[in-house]
Amino acid sequence: MALTAAPPVQGKPARLAFVQVAQPGTGDDKARNLEHARDKIAEAVRGGKDGKKPDLVVLPEIFNSPYATGSFRKYAERIGWSPETRDGFDVAQTESESIRLLSEAAKEHGVWLIGGSIPELSADDKVYNSSPIFSPDGKLVAVHRKVHLFDIDIPGGITFKESETLTGGDWQTIVETDFGKIGVGICYDVRFPELAMIAARKGCIAMIYPAAFNTTTGPLHWDLVQRARAVDNQIYVGMCSPARATEGDGYKAWGHSSLFDPMGKTVGQLEEKEDILFVDLDPEVVNKARAGIPVTVQRRFDVYADVSKVDV
Numbered sequence: 059m060a061l062t063a064a065p066p067v068q069g070k071p072a073r074l075a076f077v078q079v080a081q082p083g084t085g086d087d088k089a090r091n092l093e094h095a096r097d098k099i100a101e102a103v104r105g106g107k108d109g110k111k112p113d114l115v116v117l118p119e120i121f122n123s124p125y126a127t128g129s130f131r132k133y134a135e136r137i138g139w140s141p142e143t144r145d146g147f148d149v150a151q152t153e154s155e156s157i158r159l160l161s162e163a164a165k166e167h168g169v170w171l172i173g174g175s176i177p178e179l180s181a182d183d184k185v186y187n188s189s190p191i192f193s194p195d196g197k198l199v200a201v202h203r204k205v206h207l208f209d210i211d212i213p214g215g216i217t218f219k220e221s222e223t224l225t226g227g228d229w230q231t232i233v234e235t236d237f238g239k240i241g242v243g244i245c246y247d248v249r250f251p252e253l254a255m256i257a258a259r260k261g262c263i264a265m266i267y268p269a270a271f272n273t274t275t276g277p278l279h280w281d282l283v284q285r286a287r288a289v290d291n292q293i294y295v296g297m298c299s300p301a302r303a304t305e306g307d308g309y310k311a312w313g314h315s316s317l318f319d320p321m322g323k324t325v326g327q328l329e330e331k332e333d334i335l336f337v338d339l340d341p342e343v344v345n346k347a348r349a350g351i352p353v354t355v356q357r358r359f360d361v362y363a364d365v366s367k368v369d370v
């Protein structure tokens with residue numbers, strides 16, 4: 059059977075900065091967490107060793123609140139964005155101090171910003187784990203609400219039940235940037251291959267996940283799930299984690315923020331402490347991977363369904 063060439067992924071080379079800030083402890087106040095994140099965004103924008111300014115800055119999951127089911131409602135803020143009002147949404151009208159601060163930071167530095175995630179209080183009084191995404195003019199272009207809630211119970215390891223206080227989101231998020239389409243998920247969403255598969259088939263060059271794996275699941279699965287999503291879909295996959303807390307008995311994040319390329323190679327990875335990872339996306343790397351291993355044109359939709367045809 060003759061092979062048809064895969065359509066090239068659209069995009070331009072881009073520099074990403076993953077800001078691995080410490081996750082707040084239960085005694086921390088929100089204002090301090092926000093100021094710390096603002097300072098770290100400014101540091102990221104100054105660039106890494108080569109001083110190159112990033113095109114996109116990414117913060118970790120739940121960066122302004124402790125990662126604890128008992129804290130989410132207390133820290134939650136009303137954002138007010140919805141997919142229906144996306145084009146008319148004005149950040150000046152939000153009640154959320156975190157959204158205002160992140161929007162100002164994106165605008166001040168002229169960068170795309172995936173603002174990690176924060177607890178969000180909805181109009182009908184539900185709490186979501188939500189990732190706000192800003193364009194370089196400070197516009198809030200999307201909010202991804204974590205679709206799959208982190209409910210696990212590993213005896214002798216970790217028990218966590220986000221569904222005690224959170225509700226799962228019900229849309230998929232793909233953002234059109236000036237360097238290509240980027241899919242956004244949050245942490246546990248990475249374990250469900252469908253979101254990455256749909257994003258890739260809709261032309262995304264990368265899936266980015268603000269995330270906070272832990273010291274039980276991190277060593278086993280953090281790299282594995284990113285490489286699996288990257289190789290299956292021939293896209294870049296990255297996760298930005300909080301730094302590991304060194305004190306207290308709260309959540310111990312895995313750290314190790316990282317980016318993997320479409321062949322499953324590690325583009326870059328941090329350790330567990332506070333740090334910033336600078337890594338590059340290159341559409342030619344995606345195109346080369348797809349030309350070499352042409353799974354994009356070898357699918358058998360006569361045998362199984364194409365999930366990317368379903369609109370979510």
Ligand SMILES: NC(=O)CC(=O)C(=O)O
Nearest residue numbers: 208245246270271272275
């Ligand atoms: N924190 C999460 O949402 C997910 C996680 O830690 C895991 O999947 O492991």
